[in-house]
Amino acid sequence: MRVVLSILMCFVLFLNHAQDVNLYPTNGVKQQKDLYYAFTNATLHISGSLTTKGTLLIQNGKIVKVGAIVSLPKGTVKLDMKGKHIYPSFVDVYSNYGQPEIKQGKHDPRPQLETKKKGAFGWNEAVRPEYNTSDHFTANQKSAKELRNIGFGSVLTHRMDGIARGTAALVSLNEGKDRDLIIDPVASTHYSFTKGSSRQSYPSSLMGAIALLRQTFCDADYYSKNKNDLSLDLSLEAFQRNTSLPQIVEANDKFTILRADTIGDEFGHQFIFKGSGNEYQRAKEIKATGGAVIIPLDFPKPYDVSDAYAARLVTLAQMKHWELAPSNPKILAANNIDFAITTYGLQKKTDFFGNIRKAIARGLSEADALNALTSVPARMINAQDRVGGLGVGMLANFLVCSGELFEKNTVIYSNWVQGDEFVINPMDLVDIRGTYKLKIQENDRTLVVSGSLKKPKATIEYNVVSDSVSENGDLVLDEQTNKPIKVTRKKQVKSMLTLSDRKVSLTFKLSDEFYSLSGTVHSKSGIWEGLGTLPDGSWAKWAALKKKDHKEKESKNNTGIKPDTIGIGNITYPMMAYGWDTLPSLKQILIRDITIWTNEDSGILEKTDLLIRDGKIKMIGDILDVVDPETIVINGAGKHLTPGIIDEHSHIAISRGVNESGQASSAEVSIATVVNSDDINIYRQLSGGVTSSQLLHGSANPIGGQSAVIKLKWGWTPEQMKYSEMPKFIKFALGENVKQSNWGSYNTVRFPQTRMGVEQVYYDHFIRAREYEEEWDRYINRKSKKKNAPIVNPPRRDLELEALAQILNGERFITCHSYVQSEINMLMKVADSMGFKVNTFTHILEGYKVADKMKEHGAGGSSFSDWWAYKYEVRDAIPHNPSLLNRMGVVTAVNSDDAEMARRLNQEAAKGIKYGGMSQEDALKMVTLNPAKLLHIDDRVGSIKVGKDADVVVWSGNPLSVYSKVEQTIVDGYVLFDKNRDIALRKEIAAERARLISKMLKAKLGGEPTQKIVGKKGRIHNCNVLTDDGN
């Protein structure tokens, strides 16, 4: 029985188009369809690089033989393909073809904390690995035809819904019974970072989606090992099963590809990435992932920039992407990245070939283009033996074309799918183009037929004899006869021409009178003849005799595609205004005669030199000339130098959400997974002297997410911006935000709703974290390592408790959003009783009321300078807070939590002098050394000391004065902001925009469809922003 079953399986899987003789009843006579078809004398494109002249033999929907010389079995239908080219039909591995529509759940303003899905499934509705596409597949001939017409024979289809999306099916675009169309019912599995139709609160952010996917990998593994002890979870079961399939992740941004790859590496999988079309901007990094990429062809249309004022809303990034997007395939190819092309996202499938040609014009080779549509996608899903080529045993999915596939004038005659022919353009299309003598009754006129083979156009030319007229309208007279001179003028009239099979009809208007001719084209002589109606209504014979053949305009290269590689702008880093053409190189920097605020015992040093070498502070003092001629020398006379400003509380440079607000604890999420180096605020803050920032999770829940501590390395990648050996931080929050006081009346469900509840959330989580840790300790120190001991499975890996356990162990530090003294005190007591310390209270506006207790506990404070009155809990906030905390010996910083304020944190620090009488040096420390201490990076930054990182700022005057400006900001020894370069850049940006705007206007005037302006104003985050802004 088992043997029979597996044979059946083979049947279904590999021979599905074979005759299902016995499985299904037939109404009427059984049809036998096992004839051989031979396509002879064809140019066979076996793959992008391999071409041969020969024969293709197919039977039962599959390729039987292929080669230069093929002996044909008896009973073969022979089709002469002389002059024709045969290509494998295309394979699209990113599609939702034949899938039911996804219905969005009803919007409910109340939070939905648990799944509403019925059945033995997992806890989160966005995780739906149990979904099998083939179970729900039903062919859709309208879409199938659209895809066949542009050369596709098979697609990998899946339900594009959720974070784990289940399995995809490889299906053919043939007609017939659905069961015959499924080539592979379980071909791949799919993931994404958008929750789709799920209305469950969690996850609400990109980092939440990342954490959820990671946790699901952990859980599926744990489940598979402890199945017998656990209740049934069909989701985890399916998830684990699916991991053996090719795994495709939808990544809607270049950086999300890198993010996804990190997850793949963590769990030992190499993902395939569905890209968004901007991969070229970070091709080197994407190459390094080792993953193949599926790229879309939906190149952006030019923006309608005809209104110069409104054009300001279009960012340079948008403009440059418009120009460079068609280069994406070529750049990926040049970087040796395996990529497939998908039609997904193309609004009009008919744009497909046009866009492929655009990509080829940018330098993509035709072979690479073909591979990206055939063998590469097939290989991605291990279907290279079935689709994407012209090999023996593969499905008979191929295209018959009039010439080289991507040439402009090539016509696809037919797309054979599983051995069934779909005619796209009739092959016996006669080329009627040429110049004819058109005879109607006695009159001769000239008929010119041009245009394309498929859609010929006709023009009637005839002569008109009239009097000659001079320029000023007088008749020109013959000098001898004094009669008007007659001249013959050629006139042209467009004609309506239709050709169907060999029937031709031609209608035109001469001197306001209609002629309507119908007839036949003789196949051999090329003569047209027939009858037509004349303007008077009478019937007359007509004929057209060919005098000249049509000549195509010769194109210069053999592809017929004009290269479009000149005058294209650069990729910049980041690809937006103020980006670098190439990153600066590390140079020695000597700053002379400057006033240095050291933040060390040496205090403020006047007229001192500073040498930076290899990204570090090398020397402070009187420095003689340095030998290196490459040295950048800055004359610091009259200027001041300080350590780079450090913002303890920042929310810039984050992709898609700073809050994972779906649960009271989200310790498992991390801002470090969603750092976005393409944020203009990085540059803006460099212009204000900021060199390091802690990118914090928001304050939506008592236990927020993990932080990223970064340097503002403008132009570098997210990974490169993070501190090496990045100190581990996590955001906590207290008060109104976490109890959802100001979230409207619907948000009264999530625990906690009071400060009382907040304490219990902490105890609950820390106690569980301790137990978790103990469980792991027991496992690691188990005695069962001896021989013959029963195998003990490791405990479940819980990313949330893991992070919390790190706090208990002193490996991870808390930055806690806090306002009111009672709760500040509470958290310190929780920490004391659980044996750890609260590292930093951020905002800490009532810190001054418990400064003594904070000092005793060892907590630092990172305060606003003067904010208050925005919430009830900050009514007792005072601007003297930093001064008082500082005087009480608490390590105190002043932070921004605001992208605008961050670029003038020096002014915020100076307010400490006004309120509470801080000394100037102490005030500067509020935004330099003290935040460095709080962030545990003071061994590298925060003061001017030999050996520390060269993160320094040159100011035009006293750094605390409202009148001082930043002249240079240096990070790791790179000058990343320079006031003179900034001015030069402004001009460059204006010129580059002008160039792109005129290019877009030219495109618009040339008739290209444009898109309306959508101004993307970078969303500015603070703690309270809850939404995933989709960037």
Next chain:
Amino acid sequence: MMGIDRIVILILMVFSHVGSTLAQVYPPGKPTDQRILLLNGKAHIGNGDTINKSAIAIENGKITMVKNALLITIKEADYDTIIDIAGQHVYPGFIAPNSTVGLQEIGSVRATKDYRETGSLNPHVRSAIAFNTDSRVTATVKTNGVLIGQICPRGGRISGTSSILHFDGWNWEDALYREDDAIHINWPAMFSFDWKTRGRVPNKKYDVLKKELEDFFMESSVYAEKKWEESNRFYAEKSPTDLRFEAMKEVFTGGKSVCVHADFVKEIQDIIEFKKQFNIERMILVGGYDSYLVAENLKNNDIAVVLRRLHSLPMYQQEDVDLPYKLPKLLKDAGVKFCLNNAGDMEQMGLRNLPFYAGTAVAYGLSYEDAVASITSSAAEILGIDDVVGTLEEGKDATLIVSRGDALDMMTNKLSLAMVQGRFMILRNHQDDLYQKYMNKYGLTD
């Protein structure tokens, strides 16, 4: 001659209950009939002039003399109190146009919010009567030198009518500088936020919304005419009263300014046309981010700009990083009359930073005295209160501040004296008290 510290002590003694009224709002200054002389301070007149060593005489709430102390002879007998402020700076009290201070106490507590009425066309809604003179927020604003505000309703198409009040009164009635000075229009936006693309897209309803506004102005001008005619006829039957139209009447006589809030250049161009269309005598552009692009046109049409919050980010990615900081300089160079304001996120409590916006403008090209003018005389002129305040000039109200250091720099802004209409203001607020309370707890002293 009395030193400044003694004066402060004197004032504190008058309110000797200070220590026991923690966290309350201090009372306004007491009227005095003394003849006072502020001597030797650096006077920033507000109109661009300075006097390094000034003699400023005050009597009955008015400035009676502003002179160079080095050029005159001072008779001690002419004054009851002479305060030596050598080394200190004197400024006219700073003026905050387009503010909602006093109309909100706590941002997240709805019960404390009184600036947004429901409905779209609300010219009849008046801010003055909701102005809370006991606001703790205002108390922290005036101690940084901001003494007068144009208190504005917000929201809707026509938010309502603002009034100008000072920040040291017992009651809104006493605090009024100019009642019902202007109506406020939120000009329709040409670009609106679109959730689908999460970007700003052209607002399809712009023309319709603009038409609504034009219709309303047209109707209210006809109403005003009709009422004027009726008032001149004795026996005529009076037509029914419409409060909204009533509130518009003075717009057409120039009695009320029209403050139009807009930023985008084409909106501003339409606003200029709107002014011409309805013959609006006093029009003020509020926000005006793009005003530098149409400076000439604004100048020619006599439209002043209450400039968008200086400490803000550029609106467009590609713009000069410091564009918002240098807008004052650009407008100054173009000859457009302008002043600064603080509308926006957390505007009430942030209003105390108004002087530092002016300071930042100096860093980005504006001259120091022009920066002072941008929060004193220019603001007064634009708001139409320059006959009584805005400069340190003879005959004007003694509404002024003295700062130990440069008041536009946060390092040195430290008031030693402030007067509203000649009354000494208490230079202390509940935040100072809370500070002191905990200094005492910890046994610390300043």
